[in-house]
Amino acid sequence: MSQQATDNTRPVGWNGRFSITITLVTAIGLLTLVSVGGVLGVGVWLAQKNTFSLLSTNAHQRVSAAVDRIEQHLRPVEYQATFLAEQLSTGRVDVANRQRLTDLFTGALAAAPQIDSVIYIDNNLQAYVVSGVGRHGRVAEQTLDYSQDPEVQRRMAAAVPGPNWGEPIWRDITNRTYISLVVPIMIDGKSHGVVVASVSIRELSNFVSGADFGATGTRFILYGQGHVLAHSLLTGDYPGRNNENPVPTLAGFQDPILAAIWRQSERHDLLLKLPEGTDGHVLEIGSDTYIYFYQSVYGFGEQPLIAGVYFKRGEIGQEVRRMIVSLSVGLGALLLSVIAAIVIGRRIARPIVRFSTAAGRIQDLEIGKIDELPGSVFRELNDQSKSFNAMLRALRWFEFYVPKKIVEQLVRRGDVAGMVSDARNVTVLFTDMVGFSAISQDMSASEVAELVNHHFSLIGECVDAEGGTVDKFMGDSLMAYWGAPQKQKNRAERACRAALAMAAAIHTDNKARAERGEPPIGIRIGIHSGRVTVGNIGTPGHLNYTIIGDDVNVGSRLEQLGKELYPPESEVSILISGDTARDLTDAFTTEFAGTFELKGRAGEVEVYKLI
Numbered sequence: 001m002s003q004q005a006t007d008n009t010r011p012v013g014w015n016g017r018f019s020i021t022i023t024l025v026t027a028i029g030l031l032t033l034v035s036v037g038g039v040l041g042v043g044v045w046l047a048q049k050n051t052f053s054l055l056s057t058n059a060h061q062r063v064s065a066a067v068d069r070i071e072q073h074l075r076p077v078e079y080q081a082t083f084l085a086e087q088l089s090t091g092r093v094d095v096a097n098r099q100r101l102t103d104l105f106t107g108a109l110a111a112a113p114q115i116d117s118v119i120y121i122d123n124n125l126q127a128y129v130v131s132g133v134g135r136h137g138r139v140a141e142q143t144l145d146y147s148q149d150p151e152v153q154r155r156m157a158a159a160v161p162g163p164n165w166g167e168p169i170w171r172d173i174t175n176r177t178y179i180s181l182v183v184p185i186m187i188d189g190k191s192h193g194v195v196v197a198s199v200s201i202r203e204l205s206n207f208v209s210g211a212d213f214g215a216t217g218t219r220f221i222l223y224g225q226g227h228v229l230a231h232s233l234l235t236g237d238y239p240g241r242n243n244e245n246p247v248p249t250l251a252g253f254q255d256p257i258l259a260a261i262w263r264q265s266e267r268h269d270l271l272l273k274l275p276e277g278t279d280g281h282v283l284e285i286g287s288d289t290y291i292y293f294y295q296s297v298y299g300f301g302e303q304p305l306i307a308g309v310y311f312k313r314g315e316i317g318q319e320v321r322r323m324i325v326s327l328s329v330g331l332g333a334l335l336l337s338v339i340a341a342i343v344i345g346r347r348i349a350r351p352i353v354r355f356s357t358a359a360g361r362i363q364d365l366e367i368g369k370i371d372e373l374p375g376s377v378f379r380e381l382n383d384q385s386k387s388f389n390a391m392l393r394a395l396r397w398f399e400f401y402v403p404k405k406i407v408e409q410l411v412r413r414g415d416v417a418g419m420v421s422d423a424r425n426v427t428v429l430f431t432d433m434v435g436f437s438a439i440s441q442d443m444s445a446s447e448v449a450e451l452v453n454h455h456f457s458l459i460g461e462c463v464d465a466e467g468g469t470v471d472k473f474m475g476d477s478l479m480a481y482w483g484a485p486q487k488q489k490n491r492a493e494r495a496c497r498a499a500l501a502m503a504a505a506i507h508t509d510n511k512a513r514a515e516r517g518e519p520p521i522g523i524r525i526g527i528h529s530g531r532v533t534v535g536n537i538g539t540p541g542h543l544n545y546t547i548i549g550d551d552v553n554v555g556s557r558l559e560q561l562g563k564e565l566y567p568p569e570s571e572v573s574i575l576i577s578g579d580t581a582r583d584l585t586d587a588f589t590t591e592f593a594g595t596f597e598l599k600g601r602a603g604e605v606e607v608y609k610l611i
Helices: 002-009 020-046 051-089 098-111 150-157 201-208 314-326 328-363 379-401 404-413 436-440 445-465 491-515 550-565
Strands: 115-121 126-131 140-145 169-171 176-187 190-200 218-223 227-230 279-285 288-297 305-312 422-434 469-474 477-482 522-539 542-548 572-577 590-597 604-610
Touching: 051 098, 051 115, 051 176, 051 190, 051 201, 051 218, 051 288, 051 305, 098 115, 098 126, 176 201, 190 201, 201 218, 201 227, 328 379, 422 445, 422 491, 422 542, 422 550, 436 445, 445 469, 445 477, 445 491, 469 542, 477 491, 477 550, 491 522, 491 572, 491 604, 522 550, 550 572, 550 604
Parallel strands: 522 572
Antiparallel strands: 115 126, 115 190, 126 140, 169 176, 176 190, 218 227, 218 305, 279 288, 288 305, 422 477, 422 522, 469 477, 522 542, 572 604, 590 604
């Protein structure tokens, strides 16, 4: 048991390297311990990266608070008015019993002090009003005749089922503007009048402009975009209000900064993302810059209420300075946490980034450009590096023996089974080095290998340049094809361009050999186009992705036919079949050489020289 416990607590074969798991757990615990205690209380502020982000959060909170104030101020009015209408609709209270009606209305006014008055209006436009509940607890009762009041007549005619906030209305008797909630009284599906709860916008202005909103910024509520409903200037006797203009128009409002809110000139978008539901913009007014934030509130009348706040840009600096003083300790703790996170994070991330980069190059088959990964002090990362380096060395050998295009196809498909054999139209090219035996007989093995490798590098580059696939090297011969593993257009043209490029490369190389006093090397090339079988050929343990078929042999026979149709001293001979020649454009020059019977093939084949 003791031995088992020891194995569970200590890594087997300890080699001086640390576990990344233990390191990460320790680092995260340390960062949490250092950071949480110092910055927990100020985390939301530290999330703001600059002055504008601080302003965004601050302004959104204040605009949201203004919206909440509207809700807090007006929703209770809806609750009370709906309750009163329900009491009258169900007959629990008889409208003819004035004392009972007064008691009911007085209770509603006491429950919602923001209600200035509660009015019952019957279908004959006779009204009973209870108002005046306030600090002194006095109640005023009166009966009014609205049968000659066109405004009341209009609103009664326009009344709809359910609670409905009406437009602002001016009352000369109180010298105030009100917004009223109208709730129909329905008995047996018929209207028996309405309950009206009126709220003074003066009280709404007092409510919105409360001192607990904070010292900076000016708050407001607009009725639609053209009128001012609540503002600090409306807490008193604002001039110019009457029946035609119950609320001041925005244009000409005594607060010129608010009056300019929708002005288009010198207007700019905010350079920050606002929280959802809040809008805003910037205005240049004179030599000062003002920033507006606002939200639309629906459900309190035909026009939306727009609750907002605006700041003078200079007011923001005061908030920043207060924040710096209050967060100095938290910033110090945060700085320590950031430094620790950077040091540890970079230490851990560096080998992971290297691995990711190297893996990406493997995907692009840039095997030769990849350096082996260095070791790491972390055990898991060190094991990863060693495994990757072993894989990289294997891939380098793999790259030598398997054509790159085949490897690309395997990488894309993900498995060998995906390379299904099928019939395909291809163009096949065979080459053979002329004079190789005579040149190599006096060479050492290494010199022969160097000669052959140099020759294949010259002609192999020509195949690669035209998108061909080198299938195999056979002694001093090369076999390549176009049209597999990926289908290609202009296969014959690509192969013939590659052959002409080989001729040019051999010619240039022979000039260099002549300068070194070495004998020239010639090349024979045969090209044929036809339908072959393409796919994995071999045993389960050893497969070649290659092409087979009679048309493959034709290409080889054409290369051999060059011995007969070209003089022995020819530097390059290129023979193509009639099937290939017919696929060429006028950009290529060919010469008909005749029809020939090729060894191992029935029938004659048209043969052309490619010049």
